[in-house]
Amino acid sequence: MGDWKRIAQFKGHHNDSLGILEPTGDLFAQFENCRKDDIILYVKGINQEENTYFWGIGETACHSQIANSFLEIGNWVLKESGELSHTYSDVNEVFIVVILKSQQLLIRSESGIKRSDGSVS
Numbered sequence: 001m002g003d004w005k006r007i008a009q010f011k012g013h014h015n016d017s018l019g020i021l022e023p024t025g026d027l028f029a030q031f032e033n034c035r036k037d038d039i040i041l042y043v044k045g046i047n048q049e050e051n052t053y054f055w056g057i058g059e060t061a062c063h064s065q066i067a068n069s070f071l072e073i074g075n076w077v078l079k080e081s082g083e084l085s086h087t088y089s090d091v092n093e094v095f096i097v098v099i100l101k102s103q104q105l106l107i108r109s110e111s112g113i114k115r116s117d118g119s120v121s
Contacts, residue, residue: 004040004105034062040105042076051076053086083110 009027028036037058045051054070061067074088078097084107086093099106 004103032062034058034060034065036060039070041070048077049075051078 009031037060039056039058041054041056043052043054052072053074053076054072056070057065057067059067061069074086076087077085079085082097084095084097086095094110095107096110097105097107
């Protein structure tokens with residue numbers, strides 16, 4: 001995979017599980033400047049179970065953070081269908097990959113967060 005600087009985050013419409021409607025709420029505009037240069041880094045393992053992803057702090061660190069540092073968050077799996085799963089603790093967040101290029105990763109959230117017990121919130 002690779003690493004991507006986060007440049008936008010939008011909140012979609014309620015009950016738009018297909019992601020057809022244009023998102024409305026620009027969450028990124030509300031972020032502190034120190035969060036706007038954060039990075040998400042995907043590292044591919046030998047097999048899918050060893051794929052890890054990291055949250056990277058950019059050049060500008062917030063309060064008690066360390067600039068240019070990375071924190072391992074959990075594991076990821078990318079299916080041929082375009083489904084990208086982030087797993088950490090007992091939570092499995094499912095995203096749909098809309099664009100995947102060397103310089104651009106665009107994902108949208110699937111409807112809700114799936115927990116290990118199968119519940120969605």
